[in-house]
Amino acid sequence: MTVGGLDGVVVAETVLSEVDGEAGRLVVRGRRIEELAGSVPFEEMTRCLWEGLAPAASGSLDTAAAVQAALGKARAAVFAGAGPLLRAAFEIPPEPPQPPLSPLPPLPPLPPMNALRLGLASLRPAGAADHVVATAAIPVFVAAFDRARRGLPAVAPDAALGQAADFLRMLRGEPASGAEAAALDAYLVTVAEHGMNASTFTARVVASTRAGVLPAVIAALGALEGPLHGGAPGPVLDMLDALRGRHDARRWLDAELAAGRRLMGFGHRIYRVRDPRADVLKEQVARLRAATRDGRGDLAGRLALAEVVEREALAALADFRPQRRIDTNVEFYTAVLLDALGIDRSLFTAVFAAGRVAGWTAHVFEQERANRLIRPQSRYVGPRPALARPAGAPA
Numbered sequence: 001m002t003v004g005g006l007d008g009v010v011v012a013e014t015v016l017s018e019v020d021g022e023a024g025r026l027v028v029r030g031r032r033i034e035e036l037a038g039s040v041p042f043e044e045m046t047r048c049l050w051e052g053l054a055p056a057a058s059g060s061l062d063t064a065a066a067v068q069a070a071l072g073k074a075r076a077a078v079f080a081g082a083g084p085l086l087r088a089a090f091e092i093p094p095e096p097p098q099p100p101l102s103p104l105p106p107l108p109p110l111p112p113m114n115a116l117r118l119g120l121a122s123l124r125p126a127g128a129a130d131h132v133v134a135t136a137a138i139p140v141f142v143a144a145f146d147r148a149r150r151g152l153p154a155v156a157p158d159a160a161l162g163q164a165a166d167f168l169r170m171l172r173g174e175p176a177s178g179a180e181a182a183a184l185d186a187y188l189v190t191v192a193e194h195g196m197n198a199s200t201f202t203a204r205v206v207a208s209t210r211a212g213v214l215p216a217v218i219a220a221l222g223a224l225e226g227p228l229h230g231g232a233p234g235p236v237l238d239m240l241d242a243l244r245g246r247h248d249a250r251r252w253l254d255a256e257l258a259a260g261r262r263l264m265g266f267g268h269r270i271y272r273v274r275d276p277r278a279d280v281l282k283e284q285v286a287r288l289r290a291a292t293r294d295g296r297g298d299l300a301g302r303l304a305l306a307e308v309v310e311r312e313a314l315a316a317l318a319d320f321r322p323q324r325r326i327d328t329n330v331e332f333y334t335a336v337l338l339d340a341l342g343i344d345r346s347l348f349t350a351v352f353a354a355g356r357v358a359g360w361t362a363h364v365f366e367q368e369r370a371n372r373l374i375r376p377q378s379r380y381v382g383p384r385p386a387l388a389r390p391a392g393a394p395a
């Protein structure tokens with residue numbers, strides 16, 4: 001029997017999280033996501049995920065403060081060691097005057113996820129364990145890459161800050177407000193871990209070959225990138241932009257569905273009801289709005305637009321596919337939240353990775369602890385060579 005998409009196939013036992021698709025419930029290490037996001041910092045979430053799984057040799061990371069210190073130190077080390085890479089690959093210096101015979105046009109900037117993979121592939125961890133380095137490195141590379149393509153120099157990490165606050169600081173070149181850092185921190189917690197999603201499965205497959213943490217994380221980034229997984233929030237923002245100021249959102253959405261296109265930010269393989277993370281993030285947008293009094297653009301207006309589009313999209317999907325419940329997923333309010341934080345939409349997937357890396361690395365350790373090579377089968381349905389006739393058999 002073949003199972004397209006591996007629906008319903010259990011490939012691992014895990015202590016990390018449970019995704020209940022019927023109840024719309026996400027439990028991470030025994031606690032509901034609604035309890036965690038906005039209450040515990042990303043460093044505490046990461047500590048919980050690594051607890052009991054990360055190798056003891058990687059040092060004692062038994063408090064959130066210890067994790068924060070280790071990540072801060074690793075961010076600084078990554079930044080210091082990445083100088084040549086940042087200059088050569090990210091900063092893309094202005095082309096010197098070319099001799100007339102130069103055959104090569106200037107290289108366009110790398111797409112952000114390529115730049116992130118390149119950064120991680122260049123790491124030579126020394127003095128810190130791979131999972132700490134991978135987790136610390138993502139915000140460093142994403143911020144440096146984004147500044148480079150805006151023609152700005154990279155900003156060195158502040159090892160004393162948490163990942164969220166330091167990422168916004170490195171990206172902007174100035175500290176974020178407490179409310180903004182708290183909103184991004186809650187986002188990183190919300191997306192840190194989510195069962196056997198496509199990128200986590202990818203990480204576990206790679207780990208099962210004993211390739212180690214960094215190759216598993218780099219491979220997981222590839223799986224995360226696609227629009228059916230972590231690549232959705234940028235297109236969600238494109239949809240909101242397309243519908244801004246229009247009074248016929250429903251007609252636009254119907255036309256998208258009729259053209260065979262998917263509405264980004266809706267639907268999920270496991271959830272048959274609303275993804276609980278959608279409300280967690282919507283709440284963060286509302287908190288940010290209350291705290292910033294719309295300091296960064298018209299956040300109240302953008303939230304109102306998102307609510308209208310969400311309502312209309314759910315109605316359009318219900319009419320289009322009455323036999324299947326398609327509801328809002330995490331990516332819809334991710335787009336609103338990250339946009340409100342002034343993060344460019346082309347970076348949304350990379351920022352997702354900055355949170356999910358905690359889950360990926362925990363799954364790598366869990367896989368390594370009870371490892372068996374993950375190697376399913378395929379059923380061959382292609383042409384076969386003609387069978388050789390036994391000698392003497394009639395033609």
Ligand code: ACO
Nearest residue numbers: 227228229230232261262263264265266267268269329331
């Ligand atoms: N818009 C339109 N149609 C949809 C949508 C959608 N958002 N979601 C599902 N459908 C349709 C599918 O096209 C499929 O139709 P078909 O049978 O004619 O091919 C049918 O509903 C069945 O859907 P499911 O079995 O629920 O879909 P599946 O589990 O394969 O896909 C997925 C889940 C990939 C997330 C899908 O809902 C989708 O493409 N959504 C839009 C992209 C998106 O938001 N991705 C982010 C997901 S969250 C995350 O990964 C972090």
